[in-house]
Amino acid sequence: MGSFQKFYRIFQNTLKDLYPEPKELESLFFLLTTHVFQCDKTTILLRLSKKEKINFLTYDKLIKKLWELKQNRPIQYVIGHAYFFGMEFVVNEKVFIPRPETEELVYWILQDYKDYNHNNLVQVFDIGTGSGCISITLKKKKPEIVHIHAIDSDQNALDIARKNAKLHNVKISLNNVDILKNGISIPKKMNKNYVNIIVSNPPYVRLSEKKFLHPNIVQYEPFQALFVPDDDPLIFYKKISFWIKKKLTGFVYVYFEINQFIYLDIIDFLKKTGFFNIEIKKDFQGFFRMVRAVYYANGE
Template sequence: MNTVTALSRYIKEQLADTHQQGEVDQFILRIFDHLRSFTRLDLIMKRNERLSEEEVNYIREAVLRLKNHEPVQYVLGHTEFMGIELVVNEKVLIPRPETEELVAWILDDHLNDNFSLLDIGTGSGCIPITIKKRRPGAQIEAWDICPDALDVACCNARRNEADIRFEVRDIFNFRKYNISTKDIIVSNPPYVTVKEIPLMQPNVLKYEPEVALFVEDDKPLKYYEAIGEMAIDFLKPGGCLYFEINEAYSREVCALLENYGFVQVERRKDINGRWRMVRAYRP
């Protein structure tokens, strides 16, 4: 039978060998939320409702993709970030909770919205869109080297009615661009070293874009070097630079920024107690 209960059982049976039970329960909730806006309570109260043939086919296709370890966010085509729904696909990284913490730090530091901000390596646009929604008066620009990623970011900005200027830009050639000074520069750049690949989950390695994840083992700070060099010139006096970082290089990032001339360089732990964020000021 094509009831909610029967399809939920089908999902559990099909994914039992590839995923943990708790993870499968989350898949079921997310799939039915996507199809019918169900809550966890709805899965119980509406368990005998019948699904259409189209919905059944959608679930079967989703299960096949999940069995191949494709991230559920890509399967559904969207994810949530700080209460905002974002389109995601294999052209962009799936936003992580630690990036929410970075955005929260920026928002806590800037309670008014009379500031300008540049996000470098914007991907899905999660950082600038969230800040624009919370601080609508801010003037926000976002860069990415990948046009396909910017297509996703632009789509998300339109869906969330966020007025953001997006540009295809290469941070390693920033001097060739006409750049206006900013109050805030933020970046969550690639920072996973090649030697850390064996520690990564298979769904990340197989599906998420390598260009947004990895750096060479012998150049783990190359993005921080380029952005730091750019930011010391194009932040306004007193302006803030924010980074998400690899916890293994938190001290090195701080030392790098101090060498560039930044002051009040501070690193911060995420909710799991790992050094994952840095803030610095241009004097």
């Protein structure tokens, strides 16, 4: 039988080389222990101070999960969930782990929402939904949005999104569509009175940038959700933009998460494609990581 103090020491010694930043290591420890013991951080701190014992089965479970962390497996996959906008989302290796930068993108939409013409119906297309965190958060925060179409090319990802929608008791439309392929039939041409919002955090990391990523991202997160070819890094933005021109009518508000290294290329592409009111924004780390633009679609 082990103790909280013993596990804390083993945890620190095992991961200190992988995670040299003490605050990050502490955060990982509390994420794991609060998950396993189904309690809050304060309770874990009290058990540490009291040098409480841990029964054999639970201690064994903790050691096994520590070993997963030692193998660079992200904590979110180890515990089976991640937090986004203060809400818990089921995640596994089939979906990209929700990030703080994406929270900022969603916050931007929510801030803008009050300025839309609310005489019109609002619908959202979340392209590359993954875990569904963007769609579900928007529906949770703004239940008056009429339709939210969560679109992904991977059925496994949509299965996770469906679980999360059920977990948060929201109704969204889940669509298995590959935006890179022709013949997309979703959605049908829409009424001009709709306010259409397109949001996407598509793959945008160039293959040549792979070496700069943390090993736990490269080893465990889905390749198809991360990388784009060096010779066409804007492939998803192009496909989404052409899809807008072909399928939608009226004003379309677009919110993209982007690669900070090629933000000028993205702005240039949007301008040439006919988007206007283009605005770029930095994330909490000071990188140009998101862009908003407007398009007036006549429908072709």
